[in-house]
Amino acid sequence: xxxxxxxxxxxxxAALIIGLSKSGVPGLGILNVAIFQILLDAKxxxxxxxxxxxxxxxxxxxxxRKHAEWKHIFRLVPWAVVGVIVGWxxxxxxxxxxxxxxxxxxxxxxxxxxxxxxxxxxLVSAALPxxxxxxATIGVIAAFVSTLANAxxxxxILFLLSMRLPKMAFxxxxxxxxxxxxxxxxxxxxxxGLVNWGSLEANLKLLPFVLVGSLLGYFFAxxxxxxxxxxxxxxxxxxxxxxxxxxxF
Numbered sequence: 001x002x003x004x005x006x007x008x009x010x011x012x013x014a015a016l017i018i019g020l021s022k023s024g025v026p027g028l029g030i031l032n033v034a035i036f037q038i039l040l041d042a043k044x045x046x047x048x049x050x051x052x053x054x055x056x057x058x059x060x061x062x063x064x065r066k067h068a069e070w071k072h073i074f075r076l077v078p079w080a081v082v083g084v085i086v087g088w089x090x091x092x093x094x095x096x097x098x099x100x101x102x103x104x105x106x107x108x109x110x111x112x113x114x115x116x117x118x119x120x121x122x123l124v125s126a127a128l129p130x131x132x133x134x135x136a137t138i139g140v141i142a143a144f145v146s147t148l149a150n151a152x153x154x155x156x157i158l159f160l161l162s163m164r165l166p167k168m169a170f171x172x173x174x175x176x177x178x179x180x181x182x183x184x185x186x187x188x189x190x191x192x193g194l195v196n197w198g199s200l201e202a203n204l205k206l207l208p209f210v211l212v213g214s215l216l217g218y219f220f221a222x223x224x225x226x227x228x229x230x231x232x233x234x235x236x237x238x239x240x241x242x243x244x245x246x247x248x249f
Contacts, residue, residue, distance in 0.1 A: 003039075003202075007039055008205075010035055010039055011035075011036075011039065011202070011206055012206060012209045013035065013209075014031075014032040014035040014036055014049070014052075015032075015052050015206040015207075015209035015210045015213065016209045016210070016212060016213040016216075017029075017031050017032040017035075017213065018032050018049075018052050018053060018055075018056040018210050018213060019056050019059065019209065019210040019211065019212060019213020019214035019215070019216065019217055020213045020214075020216055020217040021056070021153070021213075021217070022053075022056035022057060022059060022060040022175070022178075022213075022214060022217065023056070023059060023060045023063055023213070023214040023215075023216075023217030023218045024171075024217035024218055024220075025217050026153060026157060026171075026174070029151070029153035029154075030107060030110055030111065030114075030151055030153065030154070031236055031240070032049065033045075033049065033107065033149060033150050033151045034107060034236075034240035034241055035240065036048055036049045036150075037100070037103060037104075037107075037149075037240070038240055038243060041096055042096055042097075042099040042100035042103055043091060043094070043096060043099045043192075043194060044194060044199075046091070046103075046147075046148070046149060046150055046189065046194055047189045047190075047192070047193075047194025047195040047196070047199060048194075048199045048202070048203070049150050050150060050182060050185060050186060050189055050194075050195060051186070051195065051199070051200060051203045052203055052206060052207070052210050053150060053178075053182050054179070054182045054183055054186070055207060055210045055211075056210050056213070056214060057175060057178050057179040057182055057183075058179065059210065059211065059214035060171070060175045060179075060214065061175050061176070061179055063171075063175075063214075063218055064168065064171045064172035064175045065172070066172070067168040067169050067171060067172030067173075068169065068172035068173045068175075068176045069163070069165060069169050069172075069173045070176075072135065072160070072163060072165075072173050072177075073173060073176050073177055073180075075132055075135035075136070075139070076135055076138065076139040076142070076177055077139070077177070077180055078136075078139070079135070079136040079137075079138075079139030079140045079143070080139045080140070080142065080143035080177070080180070080181050080184070081143070081184065082139075082140050082143070083139060083140040083141065083142065083143025083144040083145075083146075083147065084143045084144075084146075084147050084181070084184055084185055084188060085188075086140070086144050086147075087143065087144040087145070087146070087147025087148050088147055088185075088188040088189075088191075088192070090144075090147075090148065091147060091148055091192065092192055099148075101245070102148065102149075103148060103149040103151075104241055104245045105245075106145055106148060106149045106151055107149060107151055107241045108241050108245070110145075110151050110153070110154040110155070111154075111238060111241065113154040113155065113158060114154050135159075138155065138156075138159045141155060142155045142156055142159075142181075143181055146178075146181055146182070146185065147185055147188070147189075152178075152181075156174055156177065156178070157174075160173060160174060
């Protein structure tokens with residue numbers, strides 16, 4: 001993939017954000033998705049970003065490998081398999097312009113969930129039941145959204161916050177779930193040609209930025225205001241999603 005220098009700079013920024021979001025600043029997660037969506041064809045962007053997400057997951061796994069609530073992971077994973085398959089079939093059936101509109105709507109919905117979580121944290125915790133059925137539903141929805149747009153972070157944040165997990169258990173549970181989910185998605189997107197040798201070659205050039213972002217997220221997330229980071233990321237994502245919706249019509 002041969003891109004102009006400014007595109008490479010934006011890809012590098014998105015890769016850096018992946019590392020940051022995976023290792024300590026989860027509120028940044030949607031911004032990298034929006035950047036890829038603006039720079040590439042809608043469906044191509046999903047496959048392009050996936051290997052970088054896997055690398056970010058593995059880096060975060062090194063940090064949080066000892067912190068996980070496995071009962072939540074075991075309840076989510078079987079249903080995540082269903083969500084990936086449904087998402088893969090849906091993505092394959094959509095045209096490029098349809099995919100951009102659907103992904104834009106998905107991102108806008110994730111932003112709305114982010115706002116709702118911040119404004120009504122107690123209500124969110126009370127609204128989500130702790131039953132197996134609730135976990136199954138969340139597993140399917142999160143995996144479906146992740147397969148369509150690599151943007152299931154806000155859904156999982158809502159679910160795990162409702163479990164009232166300590167911070168380290170929250171991060172560890174999320175990391176293990178997304179590591180499984182993103183690795184499981186790779187052959188499905190490869191089958192559709194969205195993960196290919198050309199995209200992997202470009203990913204290799206961006207790999208150092210994911211690693212640097214992971215280190216920055218680990219060492220500096222506690223020292224720099226996460227609220228400040230998330231506020232900037234939120235408004236940048238709002239602008240990016242608005243632009244994507246504009247391109248869809």
